[in-house]
Amino acid sequence: MSAFKVASGERRFWICGLVLLAVALSLTAATGGSVSVLAESYDYVGRILFSVEYPAWALRDGALRLASWTIGQGKLESQLKELQRENLALRLQLGLREERALLREGGGEARIVARYPGEWWRFVVIDKGSTDGVVRGMPALQNGRILAGRVRDVESNSSIIELISSSTMLVPVVVDDTRDIGIIRGDDIGGVWLLYIPMERKLEAGMTVSTAMAGESLPPGIPVGRIGEPGSVTEGYVSYRLYPYADLSQLRSVTLIDGTP
Amino acid sequence: MIYLFWWFLQDLLQVLVHGWIFAPDVFLMALLFALPLKDHEEGLLLWIAFLGGILWDLRWSGLIGLTAGLYVMALMGMKGIWELVPPSAKGFRMVLGLVLCFHFMVGLLRLLFFEGGGEVLFVQFAGQQLGGTLVALLAYIYRREKFLS
DSSP: OHHHHHHHHHHHHHHHHHHHHHHHHHHHHHHTTOHHHHHHHHHHHHHHHHHHHHHHHHHHHHHHHHHHHHTTOHHHHHHHHHHHHHHHHHHHHHSSSOOEEOOSTTTSEEEEEEOOGGGTTTEEEESOOGGGTOOTTOEEEETTTEEEEEEEEEOSSOEEEEETTSTTOEEEEEETTTOOEEEEEEOSSSOEEEEEEETTSOOOTTOEEEEOOOSSSSOTTOEEEEEEEEEEEETTEEEEEEEESSOGGGOOEEEEEEOOO | OHHHHHHHHHHHHHHHHTTTOOOOOHHHHHHHHHHHHSOOOHHHHHHHHHHHHHHHIIIIISSTTHHHHHHHHHHHHHHHHHHHSOGGGOSHHHHHHHHHHHHHHHHHHHHHHTGGGTHHHHHHHHHHHHHHHHHHHHHHHHHHHHHHO
16 A cells, blocks of 8 residues: 555656646747746846845945955046046037936946846846836947947836847947948857948958947947958858957946937 | 745855856755655655746746756656665765756756857856855765764
8 A cells, every 4th residue: 555655656756747847848938039028027036036135236246346446446447437428428419419328326327137048148137127217229338338239128127138249139330440331230159240341342350330320229439349350241242250349248237328319 | 945045045146146157056956955865745846946947047047947847857867866776875975976967967958058158158057067066065064064963
């Protein structure tokens, strides 16, 4: 009788395991790659866990600040950030479109709170959402100056930033030296490419690239990166490797600016 | 309740190290240790693994169901192998070895799912395994001290 009980318990374990496994795989198949599901799920769970995780975030921020201070760069870094913001504000004032930085306290600077391993070079989650004034399409800058990505999805307390290394992020850019206009697109594995440059145009490695004015919410003149070696040629157009200024693997926070007129 | 503690510990570790390495799966390790060593209802452990995995996916992995599936698979694998181990070899060191082995496999499978990450993810994976080894070492020392005292 007891042997029968053990066998029945064993069977229950394996059946339960297989059922749970099937449910888990179905969930993965049903929701995999959906950005809106990612954004919503992070927003709910992040809100619930916020108070529990708060000490760890504070500890992490403190440790990062301490490390920065220890190597004697804390002050210089904040001065540099301030100068970069000032520079950006001045450039935008002089530019063709009026831009407005998010000036609410802490509004412009957003901390990266999650980065999904499967979408490493595509998305990051930040701790600012619609309640902080974030809207879809806002440019996300590293160090308040360099283009790192753009807001893809907004929830009330968090948002998803699509990085420039994502293959679905297309940004119109201009080569500063030659005024050639192209599009940059990522390859999802950390690389960024400048596309649609006519074959007869000879671009040199090291030329700088910044955002072009293209009638959308991305302001012109934001530094993007430097041109590298030429890549493939398709139908008369050459693609060039682009080395972004933004250090996408060391991204800890971004500055959001409001590009709407 | 104890597993809630381990889940939160894993979560807090992930907050501290995220961007640099993956936190070791201490929640999974606790469940794997419990399967042969504690007198828990095994089906319940599967449910805890599943729910903990889903919560982890919602918070950190971005692929809902992946971690849950891997955790459930690890527990099933642990049970299957544990039953094949001859009684004379069933001891804490064997449990420790199996826990580390499954921790490694879960990390590796997860890495294979996230194929686009390249070198960055590999470094994170290596860090996670080092962390897991450290946790196993602490468990070993704790167990030895407990027996000696």
